[in-house]
Amino acid sequence: MAILERSAGSRNSNPGAKRGGWPRPGAAHLVPGGLKWILPGFILSVGLIYYSIIYSGYLSFFDWPGGRQRMTAVGSANYLEAFADPVFWMAIRHTVVYFVVIFTVQVVGGIAFAAALHSKVYLANIYKIIIVVPVVVAPATMAPAHIEVWQTNGTFNTILRAIGLGAWTQGWIGQSGTSLLVIIMAGCWGAIGFGFILYFAAIGQIDPEIIEAARIDGAGNIRMLASIVLPGVRSVTVSLGILNFMTALKLFDGPWLLTQGGPAHSSEFLGTMIYAETAGSSRNLGYAAALSIILLVLAVGISIVIQMRSREKSPTGARKQKVKVANDV
């Protein structure tokens, strides 16, 4: 969704690209036509996605249990039902909590590990692998392991007992007070490594001379992080913000496999609600479609807001840095 930023930037940096990039006047007609080259990708993605969104909008005005059963037109009842549904608001609240915690942990953990592994540490590559493996292994594959960690006689309770906090042991997954915590912890587990990869690359981009100059001026480690590193990796932080927001909005794998959104909807997310209404036993595809449209509006709306605000703050810096990361990791 960094489109606004990026296409504006590419026009500045490469003014010719827009017309096919021909410097000489009058040469444009010599450039071969390219419509057939873009059509496969265009039809596939624009076709399928726009079709789905429009069809979703249409479905959202019906009640439909799926299959051969009748569709009943209900007007805007599905939307009203969603806004009146306490579970919907719980899902929204969980999404916000999830986003805030994961984003914070990812930024702090990511920068800390990235800075530490850019320092003189032995076996840095081993640490790196340990941190990044959770990113590459599918959440669905790891779910049984997370369940084993957090269940009543699981690893976490064993650790608590071992360090003398036996009184705190409880069935973390199965009670409504802590189920969201388990989802968030499992999310953090996979998220820090991702932040780490991006920050590790971005810190490598910071001019060593600046770091040296700051050292000579007497900056300590903490001061260095706050005044040199953090501003230097700002564009990564903005990207992670948008990305995490999307992840939280569409979250499904973790909650579904760990808690199925329960108990008593205590770890419900929009993703699990939409899935249950699409493929669950008492489904209503119309309601699922209405939830999808709400999710879509939230996703597009908020990412545009984030984009605009981050652009106001740094008119040029963000884009350049980002593209660099992609090319030089």
Added chain:
Amino acid sequence: MFETRTRWSQLTLQVLVTIAVIPFLIPLVTMVSRSLEGRGWGNYLAVLEVPGFLMFFRNSAIVAGASIIIIYLATMAGAFGFSKLRIRRKELFFWMMMAALTLPEVVLIAPLYATAVKLGMMGTFWSVILPIAALQVPFTILLTRGYMDSIPDTLFEAARLDGANTWRFFWSILVPLARPMATAIIILVLINAWNSYLLPKVFLINDNMGVVTLLPEFFRRQYNDDTPKILAAAVVTAIPTIVAYIALQKQFERGMAAGALK
């Protein structure tokens, strides 16, 4: 980055980092140690002997392979068109694609489910491959177009003067030049397709079409909460991914970093 002038501070940093990575190991160690409970390695044998176990891997390979091929071809051709060729209302087409950039796949499942039921496409690999490809193509085209924009147009001109047609230029010059970007994209798509769970869960309803992310549930049904065997299956499923990552560390990290630019 952190300055460690003294041996003491060096040691402190090393110890701090070591302590900090322990939480990352907890689920992995739990997974392996619990999977060996009861019959020990026998759990792994039992898992591997389940008929159709390898089919899950084959199916994942089909989904990931087909997604990669479709996305690669559509991206290279599309980015070439957008970057170097003459198209009326080019930017309009481009923006129409970019509008789909951040779309979460979960908003597609209700309409696609309804469509797949009507078209009889439930339980076909296409019902998973096409949405995966459709959702990634805008992003991969954005990345690759940017990359191709930085390849000078004069190269295209020179090739044409030497008698190469558009196709020849694309295939013999542009595709090889764009290889670093293509590698990042292939890895990114591989991770996303191999780890995708929601789309296969909705659309691949037959057991013989299961992909690796559906294995834990398959074994839960198969073994009725025989946890060690479920975990053994999870370990076996995780190993190829971990080995692939360690073998192609640099490419994986670049692919994931590219994925963050959305």
